[in-house]
Amino acid sequence: MVLTSHFCSAAHLRQTSRWCSQRPSRVKSSEAEWNLDGEGTLVDEETLQQRLEAAIKEENYALAAKLRDDLRHLYEDSKAAVLAANSRFYNAFRKGDLVAMHSVWAKGDNISCVHPGAGTISGYELVMDSWDVVCGADHEFPIQIELKNVEVFVKGDVGYVTCLEVVKTKGSSWGKQVATNVFERVDGQWFICIHHASHVDL
Incomplete structure (x- = not known):
């Protein structure tokens, strides 16, 4: 699902938030782990999820849309890192x-x-x-x-x-x-x- 507007409904944001935290997918492997917030602080998935829910409750949809995108990027990065770990396992297996x-x-x-x-x-x-x-x-x-x-x-x-x-x-x-x-x-x-x-x- 791709939402083209930064100003979208709370229902769409909640749906995308659930999508980020639940959807299995096929992705290519690369290395990435965390997301940096505007102050250069490492932010994990749980923190972003809490901030997104707070922004939706406050009806700050512009911030919620940004947080939704950050959460989706972090989720994709984490999946890529898991796939990279999976590749390391199979490389060790292949080579004995x-x-x-x-x-x-x-x-x-x-x-x-x-x-x-x-x-x-x-x-x-x-x-x-x-x-x-x-x-x-x-x-x-x-x-x-x-x-x-x-x-x-x-x-x-x-x-x-x-x-x-x-x-x-x-x-x-x-x-x-x-x-x-x-x-x-x-x-x-x-x-x-x-x-x-x-x-x-x-």
């Missing part, structure tokens, strides 16, 4: 790069991984052990991983990516997996905390 794989995951007992056909593995150390097995398997790296139907959703410090993985190794194919990758923002950087991949026949 254990150092990179260890660096893209959040640290803690709350992370989990479900490899195709396997059960849930929880906790940083066990999840990393599982990737040691995957990356240390008898494959010729880099392997080919094509991602299709990529969608991303972000809310605050949590985001997720859904996609279809098409994985091939030299002379064989792992087939297709539907994957969900969940990310959390820690100290301004996005880390994967859940990876779940399941075989599908398409």
Whole structure:
């Protein structure tokens, strides 16, 4: 939805505000995180949302339109940053790069991984052990991983990516997996905390 006028109705502004905070979409990857307000202060999504709601309540629609645009830009930037983190995860996977794989995951007992056909593995150390097995398997790296139907959703410090993985190794194919990758923002950087991949026949 594109609103061409800076002076639009409160209903349109509320609708766009909801769109910014709820709509999953397909976007290209780039790096960006935060928005600067007029005084050069970093402003997060929650602060912008509060300011937008206040401006609508005060019927200051010119300010509300600007805040709506700022919120939409911040949301798009956060989605791009999550997609960039998703790319780092798959690049580590493609290359069998254990150092990179260890660096893209959040640290803690709350992370989990479900490899195709396997059960849930929880906790940083066990999840990393599982990737040691995957990356240390008898494959010729880099392997080919094509991602299709990529969608991303972000809310605050949590985001997720859904996609279809098409994985091939030299002379064989792992087939297709539907994957969900969940990310959390820690100290301004996005880390994967859940990876779940399941075989599908398409």
